Amino acid sequence: xxxxxxxxxxxxxxxxxxxxxxxxxxxxxxxxxxxxxxxxxxxxxxxxxxxxxxxxxxxxxxxxxxxxxxxxxxxxxxxxxxxxxxxxxxxxxxxxxxxxxxxxxxxxxxxxxxxxxxxxxxxxxxxxxxxxxxxxxxxxxxxxxxxxxxxxxxxxxxxxxxxxxxxxxxxxxxxxxxxxxxxxxxxxxxxxxxxxxxxxxxxxxxxxxxxxxxxxxxxxxxxxxxxxxxxxxxxxxxxxxxxxxxxxxxxxxxxxxxxxxxxxxxxxxxxxxxxxxxxxxxxxxxxxxxxxxxxxxxxxxx
Amino acid sequence: xxxxxxxxxxxxxxxxxxxxxxxxxxxxxxxxxxxxxxxxxxxxxxxxxxxxxxxxxxxxxxxxxxxxxxxxxxxxxxxxxxxxxxxxxxxxxxxxxxxxxxxxxxxxxxxxxxxxxxxxxxxxxxxxxxxxxxxxxxxxxxxxxxxxxxxxxxxxxxxxxxxxxxxxxxxxxxxxxxxxxxxxxxxxxxxxxxxxxxxxxxxxxxxxxxxxxxxxxxxxxxxxxxxxxxxxxxxxxxxxxxxxxxxxxxxxxxxxxxxxxxxx
Numbered sequence: 001x002x003x004x005x006x007x008x009x010x011x012x013x014x015x016x017x018x019x020x021x022x023x024x025x026x027x028x029x030x031x032x033x034x035x036x037x038x039x040x041x042x043x044x045x046x047x048x049x050x051x052x053x054x055x056x057x058x059x060x061x062x063x064x065x066x067x068x069x070x071x072x073x074x075x076x077x078x079x080x081x082x083x084x085x086x087x088x089x090x091x092x093x094x095x096x097x098x099x100x101x102x103x104x105x106x107x108x109x110x111x112x113x114x115x116x117x118x119x120x121x122x123x124x125x126x127x128x129x130x131x132x133x134x135x136x137x138x139x140x141x142x143x144x145x146x147x148x149x150x151x152x153x154x155x156x157x158x159x160x161x162x163x164x165x166x167x168x169x170x171x172x173x174x175x176x177x178x179x180x181x182x183x184x185x186x187x188x189x190x191x192x193x194x195x196x197x198x199x200x201x202x203x204x205x206x207x208x209x210x211x212x213x214x215x216x217x218x219x220x221x222x223x224x225x226x227x228x229x230x231x232x233x234x235x236x237x238x239x240x241x242x243x244x245x246x247x248x249x250x251x252x253x254x255x256x257x258x259x260x261x262x263x264x265x266x267x268x269x270x271x272x273x274x275x276x277x278x279x280x281x282x283x284x285x286x287x288x289x290x291x292x293x294x295x296x297x298x299x300x301x302x
Numbered sequence: 303x304x305x306x307x308x309x310x311x312x313x314x315x316x317x318x319x320x321x322x323x324x325x326x327x328x329x330x331x332x333x334x335x336x337x338x339x340x341x342x343x344x345x346x347x348x349x350x351x352x353x354x355x356x357x358x359x360x361x362x363x364x365x366x367x368x369x370x371x372x373x374x375x376x377x378x379x380x381x382x383x384x385x386x387x388x389x390x391x392x393x394x395x396x397x398x399x400x401x402x403x404x405x406x407x408x409x410x411x412x413x414x415x416x417x418x419x420x421x422x423x424x425x426x427x428x429x430x431x432x433x434x435x436x437x438x439x440x441x442x443x444x445x446x447x448x449x450x451x452x453x454x455x456x457x458x459x460x461x462x463x464x465x466x467x468x469x470x471x472x473x474x475x476x477x478x479x480x481x482x483x484x485x486x487x488x489x490x491x492x493x494x495x496x497x498x499x500x501x502x503x504x505x506x507x508x509x510x511x512x513x514x515x516x517x518x519x520x521x522x523x524x525x526x527x528x529x530x531x532x533x534x535x536x537x538x539x540x541x542x543x544x545x546x547x548x549x550x551x552x553x554x555x556x557x558x559x560x561x562x563x564x565x566x
């Protein structure tokens with residue numbers, strides 16, 4: 001079964017990746033399955049220095065999904081390079097570090113640090129985290145700011161640069177086009193959408209951060225629509241993410257134009273979720289007598 | 303933190319074989335495994351009905367009553383997920399990820415284990431009491447609740463321990479909080495106790511304070527919301543005494559009570 005897809009110059013063994021923030025640093029899954037089977041692993045968002053994250057409660061289940069306000073808790077780029085990356089290389093994983101910073105200078109420093117490492121397939125620039133006070137979403141809702149970060153990271157690294165877009169940009173296609181022009185090789189869409197939940201007994205927010213990012217099947221139709229719109233606006237590959245829990249979900253994104261997909265919150269409820277999606281796509285392609293890449297953008301609109 | 307033998311968690315789809323209801327709101331659910339679940343006291347499972355569809359979206363973290371061929375959990379109905387668990391019938395299939403989390407630390411042979419349970423917090427402590435019994439140790443167990451109806455499985459606990467009960471309305475045991483029993487038990491142990499506790503946060507905070515005053519070790523079993531149970535969602539953060547957070551699923555569930563900031 002030909003499941004290979006191309007993301008710019010990068011060739012992936014299959015279109016199933018795991019979404020940043022839902023798959024740790026990858027090696028947490030070593031005992032569940034062979035993580036080299038994945039098309040790629042987008043790591044937990046890495047910052048220059050370690051971050052402890054937001055106070056609890058950080059998560060709340062909602063209808064067909066969940067709100068989270070983790071606040072980019074992570075071990076920092078140095079510990080990632082020292083403690084996680086060597087094992088990921090040993091395991092043969094396709095690694096896409098996800099980068100978070102609150103200034104262009106820090107994004108450059110992150111990219112330069114990772115550039116000294118081997119075994120990185122691409123970097124994913126996070127300009128769309130809704131749960132941090134600085135940076136994050138501020139870059140992602142403004143085409144000029146998003147392009148500025150993209151161009152700076154592209155200049156600082158030899159690796160392909162992907163940009164993860166926010167659904168909260170007024171016109172996501174404007175941000176997408178700006179990132180493409182600035183040198184992005186691919187776009188990941190979408191990050192979570194901010195939500196708010198209130199305890200009706202105490203009348204207080206259910207998350208300490210008040211708002212949190214909504215993920216899970218609840219956001220999938222929004223994500224598919226945005227991926228479809230972005231694919232019509234740009235020439236670079238788009239990686240679909242948002243509520244994928246089954247092969248059918250993933251195929252929907254590919255028909256809308258995504259060249260690959262990322263499985264996110266579904267990893268939480270089932271550590272094997274990404275493998276289930278991969279096996280489902282493989283079976284689907286076999287049944288249809290198609291290669292995975294034949295699905296990309298084939299939605300019928302007549 | 304001392305090392306222990308942590309077996310990798312397995313995700314399996316298993317049938318419910320028994321549901322033993324204790325009143326309307328408490329239920330013991332027993333699943334049937336093909337190969338026994340090797341779990342230690344204090345470890346937990348993430349459990350989700352295979353027929354839940356997309357909502358509730360997440361599995362529920364549940365402390366184990368015991369492992370083996372037929373592992374059990376104790377469920378108290380507090381929301382939609384636990385309501386579904388409580389309504390499950392034998393034969394219904396569940397996705398179970400286990401064993402998860404850090405179990406209770408072993409009790410040193412020259413110390414008396416004192417188990418302090420509040421409500422459904424009894425679950426990991428009954429597992430512990432049964433484990434201690436196999437080692438020939440009979441612990442002291444203190445079990446409290448608002449009224450006698452909250453003291454589920456107290457007879458089972460009594461079989462494994464020197465059990466003392468407390469209820470706030472006086473309907474069973476002494477009238478008052480379980481922590482009042484703890485002062486007495488700590489005095490009897492005369493500085494040679496190890497305290498293990500699981501229950502409401504305020505209760506555990508008092509237990510940790512009492513153990514600290516008596517200068518004896520005290521482990522708590524943390525309960526928080528969690529999405530994954532195996533260290534990747536980072537949703538189960540609990541504030542540390544020195545800033546930062548511990549993750550209940552991977553650094554807990556069972557952890558030295560002094561590590562936690564009980565004021566937050």
